[in-house]
Amino acid sequence: MISSLITNDLQSELAPAIKSVFEQRKEKEVILSLEAYIEKRENSIETICIENYNEFIPSIQQLFTIRATVEKIKTSINQLNKDIQITGKNLTSKTRELVELRIISQNISAAIDLLKTCDYVLELVSKVHLYIGANKEEDILGVPPPLVSAPSAPSMTVPAKKNLALQATATNTKFYPAIKILEQIQSTHLQNISEFTFGTMLGKSIPVMREWIMKRVTDEVNRWFLSIRENAGAIGAFAIQQNNEELFKELRDERKDSGFGGSSESAGSSTTSVVEAPPTATDTECSIYDRFKLTFAPLYQCFYIHQSLELGPQFTSYYKKIRKRQASLVLSGSQDLDFEKENKRYFNNIAGFFIIENTVCQTAPKLISPNFKNKLWREALNTMIEVMKEKLNKFSLPQPMAELKKYLHGFTNTMKSYGYPTEQFNDFVFPAVKEKYLTVSISVLANMFNKQYATDTYTPIVVRVESEYKTTFGTINGKMFPYKQNGGETIFPYSKVVPNCLKLIKTFILQCHQTFFLIPGAVDIGIDKQILKTTESAIRTLISTYVNFIEGQSPLLVKQAAMALINVNSFQVIYPIFETELEELKIFQGAKLNVKEPFENAIQKLEKKVLEVLETYVVQQVKKIEQTMVWVPDKPDKIAKPLVTELAEYALNSLPQQISGLNEDLCLKIYWTFYEVLLRTFKGVLTKEGKTFNKNCARGLFMDVLVLEDAAKRCPIPEVIEGFEECRQLLTLLTTDTPKEFLDDKIRPTKYP
Numbered sequence: 001m002i003s004s005l006i007t008n009d010l011q012s013e014l015a016p017a018i019k020s021v022f023e024q025r026k027e028k029e030v031i032l033s034l035e036a037y038i039e040k041r042e043n044s045i046e047t048i049c050i051e052n053y054n055e056f057i058p059s060i061q062q063l064f065t066i067r068a069t070v071e072k073i074k075t076s077i078n079q080l081n082k083d084i085q086i087t088g089k090n091l092t093s094k095t096r097e098l099v100e101l102r103i104i105s106q107n108i109s110a111a112i113d114l115l116k117t118c119d120y121v122l123e124l125v126s127k128v129h130l131y132i133g134a135n136k137e138e139d140i141l142g143v144p145p146p147l148v149s150a151p152s153a154p155s156m157t158v159p160a161k162k163n164l165a166l167q168a169t170a171t172n173t174k175f176y177p178a179i180k181i182l183e184q185i186q187s188t189h190l191q192n193i194s195e196f197t198f199g200t201m202l203g204k205s206i207p208v209m210r211e212w213i214m215k216r217v218t219d220e221v222n223r224w225f226l227s228i229r230e231n232a233g234a235i236g237a238f239a240i241q242q243n244n245e246e247l248f249k250e251l252r253d254e255r256k257d258s259g260f261g262g263s264s265e266s267a268g269s270s271t272t273s274v275v276e277a278p279p280t281a282t283d284t285e286c287s288i289y290d291r292f293k294l295t296f297a298p299l300y301q302c303f304y305i306h307q308s309l310e311l312g313p314q315f316t317s318y319y320k321k322i323r324k325r326q327a328s329l330v331l332s333g334s335q336d337l338d339f340e341k342e343n344k345r346y347f348n349n350i351a352g353f354f355i356i357e358n359t360v361c362q363t364a365p366k367l368i369s370p371n372f373k374n375k376l377w378r379e380a381l382n383t384m385i386e387v388m389k390e391k392l393n394k395f396s397l398p399q400p401m402a403e404l405k406k407y408l409h410g411f412t413n414t415m416k417s418y419g420y421p422t423e424q425f426n427d428f429v430f431p432a433v434k435e436k437y438l439t440v441s442i443s444v445l446a447n448m449f450n451k452q453y454a455t456d457t458y459t460p461i462v463v464r465v466e467s468e469y470k471t472t473f474g475t476i477n478g479k480m481f482p483y484k485q486n487g488g489e490t491i492f493p494y495s496k497v498v499p500n501c502l503k504l505i506k507t508f509i510l511q512c513h514q515t516f517f518l519i520p521g522a523v524d525i526g527i528d529k530q531i532l533k534t535t536e537s538a539i540r541t542l543i544s545t546y547v548n549f550i551e552g553q554s555p556l557l558v559k560q561a562a563m564a565l566i567n568v569n570s571f572q573v574i575y576p577i578f579e580t581e582l583e584e585l586k587i588f589q590g591a592k593l594n595v596k597e598p599f600e601n602a603i604q605k606l607e608k609k610v611l612e613v614l615e616t617y618v619v620q621q622v623k624k625i626e627q628t629m630v631w632v633p634d635k636p637d638k639i640a641k642p643l644v645t646e647l648a649e650y651a652l653n654s655l656p657q658q659i660s661g662l663n664e665d666l667c668l669k670i671y672w673t674f675y676e677v678l679l680r681t682f683k684g685v686l687t688k689e690g691k692t693f694n695k696n697c698a699r700g701l702f703m704d705v706l707v708l709e710d711a712a713k714r715c716p717i718p719e720v721i722e723g724f725e726e727c728r729q730l731l732t733l734l735t736t737d738t739p740k741e742f743l744d745d746k747i748r749p750t751k752y753p
Contacts, residue, residue: 131178221302236351243414398441402515458563461492493661494570565606566661622681636699640707648711675720
C-alpha cells in the first residue's frame with residue numbers, strides 16, 4: 001500500500017513525505033509510529049463509543065429506517081427508470097418521426113418555392129413570347145423558327161423592298177420589355193433553376209432569343225427608315241400647306257384692316273389667283289404624324305433595346321449613317337419631266353426629312369444631339385444653294401418661277417417655324433429668283449411683243465360700239481383713250497399694237513406685284529424700286545423690240561413704218577399711265593419712269609426709217625416706170641402712164657392717210673423727201689448716160705410730169721412745185737421746134753408757162 005502511495009503522485013498529498021522516508025530508509029521508524037498512532041486512535045474511538053452508546057443506537061436505528069426508505073425509493077426509482085426507458089423509447093421514435101416529417105416538410109416547402117420560381121420563370125418566358133409575337137402553339141421553352149435560323153448578329157442595312165405601305169404603324173410586339181425580362185431571367189432566376197433540364201435549355205435559348213429580338217427590332221426600324229423616306233415628301237407638303245394657311249389668314253386679316261392691294265379690279269382679282277385659300281383648311285388642326293399614321297415607336301424601341309444591351313453608341317452611329325445617306329438622296333433631287341412638280345417634290349422631301357429629324361432630336365435626345373441635326377441642315381443649305389443655281393438656269397417662263405418663289409417662301413417659313421435658320425438660303429435664293437424671274441419675264445414679254453407686231457394690220461383703230469371699245473382697251477386707264485359714249489365712230493390714230501402691248505405691260509406689272517407683294521411673308525426689301533425699274537425695262541423692251549422688228553422687216557412698206565412711228569409716239573404719250581398703276585397698287589408713291597431717252601432715240605430711228613422706206617418706194621416705182629417705158633415710140637402718149645398715175649394717186653391720197661397721225665413738221669419732211677427723191681430719180685433716168693429717146697417719148701414724159709406736178713401743187717412746199725416746173729420746162733425744151741423762143745426769157749413765160 002505504501003508502495004502504491006509512493007508511485008501514485010496524484011492520489012495523496014503524503015506521497016512526497018512518504019517518498020522522502022523511503023529515500024532516507026526510515027521505513028521502520030515510520031511504520032512503528034503509524035502503528036502507535038492507529039492503536040491510539042482505536043482506543044480513542046472505543047472510549048468515544050462507550051461514552052456515546054445511548055445516542056449511537058438510535059442513530060443506527062434511524063439509519064436502518066432511512067436505509068429501508070432508501071430501498072423503497074431505489075425500487076421506485078428503478079421502476080420509474082424502467083417506465084422512463086419505455087416512454088423514452090416511444091418518445092425517441094416519435095421524435096425521430098417528427099424530425100423526418102420536418103425534413104419532409106422543409107423539402108416540400110423548398111420544392112414548392114422552387115416550383116413557384118419555375119412557374120414564375122415560365123410565366124416570364126410566356127410573356128417574352130407574347131411580347132415578341134411568338135406562336136402560342138410552339139414549345140414555350142423552344143425558339144421560334146426565326147431564332148433558329150438567325151443565330152448571328154443582324155445586319156443593319158435598310159431592306160431594299162419596294163411598294164411598302166406608306167405608313168409605319170405601331171406593332172403589337174413589345175421587344176423592349178421582352179429584352180428586359182430576358183435580362184431579369186438571366187441575372188436573377190436562371191441560377192435557381194440551373195439544375196433542371198428546362199433551366200439549361202432556357203439558359204441556352206436566352207442569347208438566341210435576344211439575338212432574334214435584335215434582328216426583329218432592326219428589321220422594324222429599317223422598315224421605319226424606308227417608310228419615313230417615302231412619307232417625307234407628303235409630310236413636308238402638309239407642313240408647308242399648314243404654314244401657308246396661317247400666313248394666308250394673317251394676310252387676309254391685314255387686308256381687311258388696311259385695305260392693301262389698290263383697286264379692287266386689278267389687285268383684288270390678282271390676289272385670288274396667287275394667294276389661294278387652301279382647299280383643306282380643317283387640316284390645320286391635325287397633327288402631321290396623325291394624318292399619315294406615322295409612329296416613332298420602332299425607332300424608340302430599337303434604340304432603348306440597344307441601350308439596354310449597352311449597344312447605344314453603335315445604334316446611334318447606324319442611325320446617323322442611314323439618315324446621312326437619306327439626306328444625300330433627298331438633296332440630290334431627281335430629273336423629272338414635269339419640272340415644276342419636280343421642284344415642289346424636291347423641297348417637300350427636304351422639309352419632311354428635317355421635320356422628322358427635329359422630332360427625333362426633341363423626343364430622343366440621347367439618340368442624336370442638336371449638333372448632328374444642325375450640321376445636317378448646314379450641309380443641306382449649301383447643297384440646296386448649289387442645286388438652285390442649276391435649277392434657275394432651266395427656267396424659261398416666269399409663271400413657274402413665281403410659283404417656285406411662292407413655294408420657297410412657304411418652305412423657308414415652315415423650316416424657320418421648326419427652328420432651322422434659313423437666312424443663308426434666303427440671302428442667295430430670293431435675290432437670284434427675283435433677278436431670274438425679271439429677266440425671264442422681260443424675255444417672255446419681248447416675245448409677246450413680237451407676236452403682236454407680227455399680227456398687226458398697221459391700220460388705225462376704229463371703235464363703233466362700247467363692247468368693241470372694252471374688248472380693245474380692256475382695263476387700261478380710259479383717260480388716255482377717250483371714247484364717244486353717245487355713239488358714232490371713234491378713230492384712234494395708232495394700231496392695235498398700242499393697246500395690246502400696253503395691256504401686256506400692265507399684266508406684267510400685276511404679275512410682278514403678285515409675285516413679290518401678294519405672297520404671305522414674301523415682301524422683299526427694295527422690291528418697290530425694283531418693280532419701278534422693271535417697268536422701265538418693260539417699256540424699254542417694248543421700244544427696242546418694236547424698232548428692231550420694224551428695221552428687220554423686209555420688205556417694209558411706208559404704211560408700216562409710218563404706223564410704227566405713230567405707235568411709238570403714242571406710247572410716249574401714254575406710258576405715264578403705268579406710273580398711276582404703280583401708285584394704285586401701292587408699290588411706289590410718286591413713281592416717275594425714266595424712259596425719255598429711249599423714246600427719243602426710237603423716234604429718231606423710225607423717222608429715219610420712214611424716210612428711207614419712202615425713198616426706196618419712190619425709187620422702185622420710178623424704176624418700174626423706166627422698165628416699162630418705150631423710149632422710141634412711134635407716137636406720143638396722150639395721157640400719163642398708169643404707173644405714174646398710180647404714183648400721183650399715192651402722193652395725193654394714200655401717203656396723207658398713212659402719215660396723218662404724225663406731227664406737221666415730220667409730214668412736211670416726208671412730203672419733201674417724196675418729191676425730192678421723185679424728181680431726183682426722174683431726172684436721173686432722163687439724164688442717164690447712153691440713154692436715147694425721141695420726141696414722142698419726151699412728149700409722153702411731159703404728160704407724166706404734168707400729172708406729178710398737179711399732185712405736187714397740193715404740197716405746201718414751194719420748192720417742190722418749182723422743181724416740177726423746171727422738169728416740165730426741160731421736157732418742153734426737148735419737144736419744142738423753136739428752142740430759141742424757149743430760151744428767150746421774155747417769150748418763155750408767156751408761151752411756155
